[in-house]
Amino acid sequence: MFTGIITDIGTITSVEQRGDLNARISCGYAMDGVAIGASIACSGACLTVTGKGDDWFAVDISAETLAKTAPGRWTQGGRLNLERALKIGDELGGHIVTGHVDGVGRVVDVAPVGDSTSLTIAAPAALAGYIVEKGSITIDGVSLTVNSHEDQADGALHFGLNIIPHTASVTSLGALQVGDPVNLEIDVLARYLMRMKQVSNISV
Incomplete structure (x- = not known):
């Protein structure tokens, strides 16, 4: 669950086609506080963190996500609006957002x-x-x-x-x-x- 209040802009630094498309995204988040398996909304699409480093995280982008999201969005150099998942007690500054692109x-x-x-x-x-x-x-x-x-x-x-x-x-x-x-x-x-x-x- 998200609020639509962007907290960082990430950049796709690499993409690799495996079973799904894997993307590495650079960001300004303190990654020691982001767990593997956490959800991050990437330009409106809720994605799961599958890997991370000091200033980046990786996600797997399924064929369904590719089909439902803006064409050309998941390419090297692309900029993404980032939002970490809402925590209980956080301010609901925007509106209730699921991270499911319609x-x-x-x-x-x-x-x-x-x-x-x-x-x-x-x-x-x-x-x-x-x-x-x-x-x-x-x-x-x-x-x-x-x-x-x-x-x-x-x-x-x-x-x-x-x-x-x-x-x-x-x-x-x-x-x-x-x-x-x-x-x-x-x-x-x-x-x-x-x-x-x-x-x-x-x-x-």
């Missing part, structure tokens, strides 16, 4: 608004019903609030976000450009409400 969106507009940056993301039709104005969403592991949304003719959804300078500086979101793919995780409460609606045919 789909891949794409940046369709980037524009300055004052000191902040306005991002517009295209979400696939399968996720459109879960995204609402002033609701929560996770973009590449970052907890954000949806500012606006606009349905598209093909069933997809364009939704707007505001990235303040602090968020841009401590995450990878400040480097996003039009056309970039991003990992999306919808709000867990929205997921359950939509499922309840589907199985009971009631209005929610």
